[in-house]
Amino acid sequence: MSQPTEPTATGGDTAIAVTPPPAHAALPEALLGQHAEMAAWRRDLHANPELCFEETRTAQLVAQRLESFGYEIHRGIGKTGVVGVLRNGTSTRSIGLRADMDALPIAEANLFGHRSIREGRMHACGHDGHTAMLLGAAKYLARTRRFDGIVNLIFQPAEEGLGGAVAMIEDGLFERFPCDTVFAMHNRPKLAVGRFAVRTGPAMAGGAFFDIHITGVGAHGARPETGVDALMVGAHIATALQMIVSRNVPPVETAVLSITQFHAGDAYNVIPQTAVLRGTVRAFRTDLMQRIETLMRRTIENVAQGLGAAASLDFRINFAPVVNDGEQADFAAAICTELVGADNVQRNPPLIMGSEDFSFMLNEVPGCYLNIGNGDVEGACEVHNPMYDFNDQALPLGAAFFVRTVEKKLAPVA
Ligand SMILES: [Zn+2]
Ligand SMILES: [Zn+2]
Structure with missing residues (x-):
């Protein structure tokens, strides 16, 4: 029967030369x-x-x-x-x-x-x-x-x-x-x-990732009046979201909202039916992260609705502060x-x-x-x-x- 072997150190398993901690340290x-x-x-x-x-x-x-x-x-x-x-x-x-x-x-x-x-x-x-x-x-x-x-x-x-x-x-x-x-x-x-x-x-930031899905009505690039331009809706949402940190987060607090991806369209002459925005939010308080999510959802849904499109937010807190x-x-x-x-x-x-x-x-x-x-x-x-x-x-x-x-x-x- 083989015993579980004690893994040996690759760095040389005979006496490893170590630098002792600095002299000011008082250790057992x-x-x-x-x-x-x-x-x-x-x-x-x-x-x-x-x-x-x-x-x-x-x-x-x-x-x-x-x-x-x-x-x-x-x-x-x-x-x-x-x-x-x-x-x-x-x-x-x-x-x-x-x-x-x-x-x-x-x-x-x-x-x-x-x-x-x-x-x-x-x-x-x-x-x-x-x-x-x-x-x-x-x-x-x-x-x-x-x-x-x-x-x-x-x-x-x-x-x-x-x-x-x-x-x-x-x-x-x-x-x-x-x-x-x-x-x-x-x-x-x-x-x-x-x-x-x-x-x-607070010591380190909490972090969230988000996805925004926008649905409009695709159309010929020469006939915008027959569609709802998801790309332009996305542009307005991207701009409006920048107001959350600047206008809703108290200036003495810290938060970041970065849109890091914007995907829409495949052709010169097609107004895209859909657009996707993605990004990240960082803040030092969980309740502030949650407030930012609420404000994002309100902004995204209402900007889209005002422009005749629909949009949804998926917001995931990967790390609490x-x-x-x-x-x-x-x-x-x-x-x-x-x-x-x-x-x-x-x-x-x-x-x-x-x-x-x-x-x-x-x-x-x-x-x-x-x-x-x-x-x-x-x-x-x-x-x-x-x-x-x-x-x-x-x-x-x-x-x-x-x-x-x-x-x-x-x-x-x-
Ligand atoms: Zn680490
Ligand atoms: Zn690491």
Whole structure:
């Protein structure tokens, strides 16, 4: 019988040379002892990227490791998601810590030893690092057990736009594994290693995609009076929609409504019967996203009707805005301060227009989503770039955040 083999790191499975975290970081000694191991795990994940909901190898590897540390394992939550549960003591207090596991359909341009061996797929967002940091914390917590309560480690699939967080929630994530609070982090290029950034309240934008279908009456290009020109109706709708952000959204708030596609017509001498507009909306409050949808629908239907056509709107919120609970953001910032000092914790950095589906978990359970520095050296590569790589130097810092969060939140009560 063949035993499930422990995947070996492509980056060289003998002692990986790692750069220790910066000297100002005060991290548990035993976690620093796990640094090379975390880097080996991370590089192995990097070499074997898997796309949204296809993270079978990654999930298997995560589950095997958690099991070997002594966690109770639950697989198949949100298709390829994994939850590991560790109980200690008698308290029913609980915490959720989440890492994302998926990669992107990008052809890697790096040439280092742990580059992707899967053509056209790449860990270009650092989810390999997020997974390795949470596994490192998992191992440490299982060994040290300096907490009283329940730790739920949430390894999520499909963060990159295909709804992994929602899939886990719909599979009963928080009913089956109740969490008092929930935390996650994302690496941030251009923020130095050894620094964290934490925002209170809105942090990242919510995002929606929309389709507008317009139906008029097709006609000969020389006889417009016999038709209803769907293209011109579309042009009026496109113009009218620009009034929503400029006239209906309070100027002190932020929103974007971009029409990014306009399809109509095939011939020089035919007035098109139909037109399709598509685009995206971004905002930092769910109720504002919903208000924009309502205003869009009213504008689209009535402009079309006024011009003798019909039009419909399909509006899909793919990402809710990331909104951090005030108390939990203060808590997270305090943990970061303990690890790297107040000077290295950026409080309330600028809002990020990008999106993140941990927002749906934050809508269910109060918590905080923060950023961990991935390095600010000259030419530091942005995420989703074919030259990107997660910075292994940051691994113990992220793991330490998760560890200290558990030890503080679930501190034994005397
Ligand atoms: Zn990404
Ligand atoms: Zn990401």
